[in-house]
Amino acid sequence: MIRLNCDYSEGAHINILNKLIETNMEQTPGYGEDIYCKQAAALIKDLCKQEKADIHFLVGGTQANLTIIPAALRPHQCVICADSGHINVHETGAIEACGHKVIGLDSKDGKITAKQISAFYHNHHDDETHEHITQPKMVYISNPTELGTIYYKKELEEISKVCRDHGLYLFMDGARLGYGLCAEDNDLDLSDIARLCDVFYIGGTKVGALFGEAVVITSDALKEDFRYIIKQKGGLLAKGRLLGIQFTELFKDGLYFKLASHANRLAVMIKNAFTEKGCSFLVDSCTNLPIHIVKELMLRIVQFVFVQAGLQKKKMSCSFWMM
């Protein structure tokens, strides 16, 4: 049996498990105020070149989104994103459950543009009846997007400029950020993202960790009282050091990037194999397709191939990120 369905099929990189055993009997404070969280935060701040950033560790991506967005918005404000954005379609209305409308802008490749954002902003404020309409205040982008595409530096700079000109917070969902940063044609690094966004997170769950998302807040306006809101939303992990330990392992020797690159490499191999067989892809522009979208597309293709070959019951699987 070979599974090819999702990053969530396995455990974690062995270094992480070993470190959990090594540190198991140590005693530390709870709720993320331990030495490992501090170490991980320092590593991330260095990579981001943002010594004043606030770093918080959460368990999962939906939890990160439903903590960050309500922390930033007043009741009448909404968040805008691509219509394929995870918060718009795949979180069971988590953001609306916190009181805020999510507005999806048309997108073919999972991305939105500075021009769209600016038009949406002006469309709102030029409307005489704008008090009857939710007010855009935050822009949510995923990188890589839910379709596997990535934002390039020029695009992100333009989006960032529009957001700052219009007083909009820019928030990047980086649940799959490793794959994006290690994509062949990527030209962004963590310090670019930290400089251009107000808040973003670095996903661990999909890149070698048992679980964990590292939230990086660079905007002072978004820093205040953030831990209160983590607690309120159920995200303050009691044994918080579990997150610190994992992110320290992922970032101390570049393990995070090695795992993501490895995954991308295997993805490209698969993609090429299928392209040679004449399969075309949903999103043409993804010349250096991050792994997750390959997996999703591949799964469908493979199932199709198997059915054709009369192998309907068999399943394939491959674990990309586990080196």
Next chain:
Amino acid sequence: MIRLNCDYSEGAHINILNKLIETNMEQTPGYGEDIYCKQAAALIKDLCKQEKADIHFLVGGTQANLTIIPAALRPHQCVICADSGHINVHETGAIEACGHKVIGLDSKDGKITAKQISAFYHNHHDDETHEHITQPKMVYISNPTELGTIYYKKELEEISKVCRDHGLYLFMDGARLGYGLCAEDNDLDLSDIARLCDVFYIGGTKVGALFGEAVVITSDALKEDFRYIIKQKGGLLAKGRLLGIQFTELFKDGLYFKLASHANRLAVMIKNAFTEKGCSFLVDSCTNLPIHIVKELMLRIVQFVFVQAGLQKKKMSCSFWMM
């Protein structure tokens, strides 16, 4: 340096870590639909003697509370609890953030009584202006309570009867349930609790796990669509098997109860030592004090003693649950 401050200072029982390593490269579906979650659910259903119960695994206690309560209530309904109830004082308004008032009833020992519940219910419905007041619909009790006291079978039966007579859901927060079940004078077991409550959870985080709470829903009215709400509240762990693996380890050979008993035993030792020295306790009735309250009280006492002895900087710690 000796820490005596909290269950959250350390990792997990070693069996759990070993099992995580052993299963690390296995491939399973995500989101709690794996074989380990099924195994753990089966073990728990057996212990509860409730084959038709629904079992869900969540990461933490606040998350469990903010998922269960909104899943059960309509907008105008409230939950009632002891004024010291965790949801009332120590979750940063998590329940209110989901739209519901928490009403704390007077309590000296952390417990509430069937009589109080009945009086509150009638007081509401007898009020001519009751439409102007939140309607009681759920009763929340913690066992052990936040003060370390426990509910006895007769008390729980009375509460359960009042709740069923009045159409109130009965919900037990069992974040520390192991300590309660293993307390010397406890007369409840999991099957009693499952029979008498509509929903409760069994805390793993404080009894040997890295994290995890097992929610047991016995009321059919509360079962429908529960996983949607877990997802909406950010509680659907991607690599959900981590929870299944932990609870399987805790329950397959009674490890959970061994750990809790051990902790209680050490607690009593400490308590006795202090009682001999003439220290009295906040809650007199706690003849068999669960560990957590001992820890909290002890910490203060120890600090006091140390200050007296000129040892202000020194800290003590002891890990009770790790056999």
Next chain:
Amino acid sequence: MIRLNCDYSEGAHINILNKLIETNMEQTPGYGEDIYCKQAAALIKDLCKQEKADIHFLVGGTQANLTIIPAALRPHQCVICADSGHINVHETGAIEACGHKVIGLDSKDGKITAKQISAFYHNHHDDETHEHITQPKMVYISNPTELGTIYYKKELEEISKVCRDHGLYLFMDGARLGYGLCAEDNDLDLSDIARLCDVFYIGGTKVGALFGEAVVITSDALKEDFRYIIKQKGGLLAKGRLLGIQFTELFKDGLYFKLASHANRLAVMIKNAFTEKGCSFLVDSCTNLPIHIVKELMLRIVQFVFVQAGLQKKKMSCSFWMM
């Protein structure tokens, strides 16, 4: 100066004001439990041929929407409507502020079809990951729609059947219902609507009242505790008889329908005048255009004409509903 901009430019039909003066010194209970609310409710139940319906009187349309929808839905459930639906675009996220996603289906004429609803329902439940997506539970339609079109009996019957087959509540926003019921090609009456919908409201504010919407609940599932939710949402008018008095006046001799017909008649006159001049309309199918959309379109046309004629500053106005 002639204003042509909105129904909200003036006061109320004189009968209503006279009745307010006549009853001013009478003493009645507050909060809608007076004799006038009972009279108005009886009149409406008769017209609806629904003796068991619950009738509630609210001040405005957004208030009605934000009371009815949260009263019906559990946290993970959403309401679906035309993308032009008032709740989707023009209520500052009032429904999301109560925790629920609003999903707009594609619509060119402001209407949605039974087929669209059924497809959306099946699309949701056929998705293996549907627990990650808000669950459709209520269908919201406006009649007349925000574009001035109306639902015909056959359409409403089909929608009602799909909703009942799939366990979806059907809710009609009737803020402009009078215009719809009196449109030339309308074939629905209040008893059809009451029979086919689970809940709807009859707008007074746009048809001769100072303010007021009469909510009609025919579904038993939606009746329970509704007044609690009205109070919670700020909609329980202290001197509730003001609503009862107005709706009694509107319905006791058919005044409501006379006012709406008069408005429609004038609207058609204007429309014809413009059509003769060669103006075409946004929504072609509106052969019997309700007044509000005429007003909106006319305003733009008139402004255009005036600008052409160098009369930029002048404004036109006409009050249609005041006979």
Next chain:
Amino acid sequence: MIRLNCDYSEGAHINILNKLIETNMEQTPGYGEDIYCKQAAALIKDLCKQEKADIHFLVGGTQANLTIIPAALRPHQCVICADSGHINVHETGAIEACGHKVIGLDSKDGKITAKQISAFYHNHHDDETHEHITQPKMVYISNPTELGTIYYKKELEEISKVCRDHGLYLFMDGARLGYGLCAEDNDLDLSDIARLCDVFYIGGTKVGALFGEAVVITSDALKEDFRYIIKQKGGLLAKGRLLGIQFTELFKDGLYFKLASHANRLAVMIKNAFTEKGCSFLVDSCTNLPIHIVKELMLRIVQFVFVQAGLQKKKMSCSFWMM
């Protein structure tokens, strides 16, 4: 039949109704942007000696509370008040439904003190685990209180100072403000209140209007985008001029104060009559008892007297505010 139960038993002062008829056919913009709302706002700003205040007109008190409080608070913040505060006990959880905990401080006379507020504030921030507890950010006081007592200038100055020192918003619910301002021993006027509070409202519903509360915002921090939030909460009255007309009538020649004084005068007469008969009152300190509490107490007393006299069915009523 004599009713003595509530201010809500009757209509409005006749000047208001006459003005509604007089202006009925005038055409104005909707949603409170008409000339009458501007006039009323100007009158109120003059009385408050706050030319820069923002004035908004809402229909009712619960609506005002559920608009003002969420407009001011971030998700983790709570509002504190006397345990008898209207928002705490008599609005069906309206504030919690917007996501915020209401914390009632002990109070015997319906009032809270600067000392209590300061202690509560420090208690929160001194707690090492304060991130697990809702953060106090707004103080809500009612004047007169729900028990009929009033705040004196010295008390309000002390409360205001504590609030400003600690960064807490001070909000006065003035649903019954007229009675307070016209109480015999009152030493506050509107300009004091405007100077000392960040936001408050002047109740019209209980002092001669059909309905209406005038919100006065003096704090710049609370002004931004307030109309968006009114709309979201369902409080933006379509024919908003109805509110402007009523408040213009109430304030243009001091009618508001005449009505309130008259009511107080009658209240004192009743109170004296009962005191002479040996009845004692719930709140001893209310030497100049505002009418509403007299009514409430009287009702009970009268009923008691009637029962004693074998007159159980008879009801008394008197309309105090209608001169």
